[in-house]
Amino acid sequence: MQITVKLFALMREKAGTDTIALDIPEGAKLTQAMAALVRHYPVHEPYIANTRCALHMDFVDPETSLAAGDELALIPPVSGGV
Amino acid sequence: MFKVTIEPLSVQQLNDLVKRPTDGAVVTFDGIVRNNFDGCPVEYLEYETYDMMAEKKLAEIGAEVQQKFAIGAIAMVHRIGRLEIGESSIVIAVAAPHRHAAFEACAYAMDRVKAEVPVWKKEFFADGADHWVNQN
Numbered sequence: 001m002q003i004t005v006k007l008f009a010l011m012r013e014k015a016g017t018d019t020i021a022l023d024i025p026e027g028a029k030l031t032q033a034m035a036a037l038v039r040h041y042p043v044h045e046p047y048i049a050n051t052r053c054a055l056h057m058d059f060v061d062p063e064t065s066l067a068a069g070d071e072l073a074l075i076p077p078v079s080g081g082v
Numbered sequence: 083m084f085k086v087t088i089e090p091l092s093v094q095q096l097n098d099l100v101k102r103p104t105d106g107a108v109v110t111f112d113g114i115v116r117n118n119f120d121g122c123p124v125e126y127l128e129y130e131t132y133d134m135m136a137e138k139k140l141a142e143i144g145a146e147v148q149q150k151f152a153i154g155a156i157a158m159v160h161r162i163g164r165l166e167i168g169e170s171s172i173v174i175a176v177a178a179p180h181r182h183a184a185f186e187a188c189a190y191a192m193d194r195v196k197a198e199v200p201v202w203k204k205e206f207f208a209d210g211a212d213h214w215v216n217q218n
Contacts, residue, residue: 009130009202010217047217054200057135073132073200079215080129080136080160080201081172081192082113 001026001068005037009076011051014043024066031062033072044074051076083157084140086131086201091161096175100155107181109188113172115165123208129162129171132200136160143194151187153178158191160201171203 005020012018020041024033030053038045052059054073055066066072083099093112101108115127144156154177161171174191178184203215 006132008132008200009204010214012130050217054132054135057138073135075132075200076202076214077216078196078198078200079203079217080131080199081196082116 001028001066003033003066003068003070003072005033006071006073008074011044011047011074011076014047015041022072026068028066029062030060030064030066030072033066034062047076083159084137084144086133086136086140086160086162088161088163091159091170091173093170093173093175096157096159096173100157100175100177102154102177104179105154105177106179107184108175108177109181109184110176111172111174111188111192112170113192115167115169115171117167119205119207124167125206125208126167127165127171127206128204129160129165130202130204131160131162133162135200139199140195143191143198146194147176147187147191150190151178152180152183153187156187156191158195160195160199162201 003022005022007015007018024036052075054075093110097108140158156176158174176184176188206212
């Protein structure tokens with residue numbers, strides 16, 4: 001199945017794009033999606049450990065199961081405010 | 083009001099928005115762009131956001147703060163895009179019947195924003211270098 005991965009800030013710049021289409025097995029969990037991402041795009045490997053994931057505008061657990069068409073946002077350490 | 087915007091922020095506007103006749107205090111926080119990072123001269127900043135999630139998180143934090151403290155209304159607006167030195171990056175306004183709750187709620191809300199809201203700051207230095215804060 002295919003999901004969409006949204007990238008921000010440094011990861012977006014390293015990838016040269018803000019959106020990646022990723023093929024993962026049916027019913028894959030977030031951890032498997034992250035592994036697939038790093039396999040296809042090794043440039044993200046250094047950042048994954050410090051990145052949280054969000055689905056439907058909420059942070060989600062690594063064990064969360066994904067569905068086809070999900071939009072997965074990779075949220076690097078935030079630095080808003082001042 | 084909980085939003086991200088590319089428009090300049092107005093402390094007075096948020097102050098007026100949260101105030102009710104039952105309030106005895108409005109505490110506002112005005113976060114501004116500093117001209118240095120650990121002493122290195124900064125020329126300007128850029129803020130990037132995941133806007134829909136950022137606004138949702140701001141609203142969630144607002145609800146959380148209202149649960150936790152004896153306050154009236156709260157509003158938070160974060161600016162994104164390019165900001166110059168001295169411009170406001172975030173304004174938080176908290177109204178309450180009594181001042182202590184407003185002070186505490188405002189500080190707490192700002193701490194929660196810094197931990198949870200998907201906004202990222204990039205600093206551009208006077209020597210031409212740049213970097214994303216808290217990344218690498």
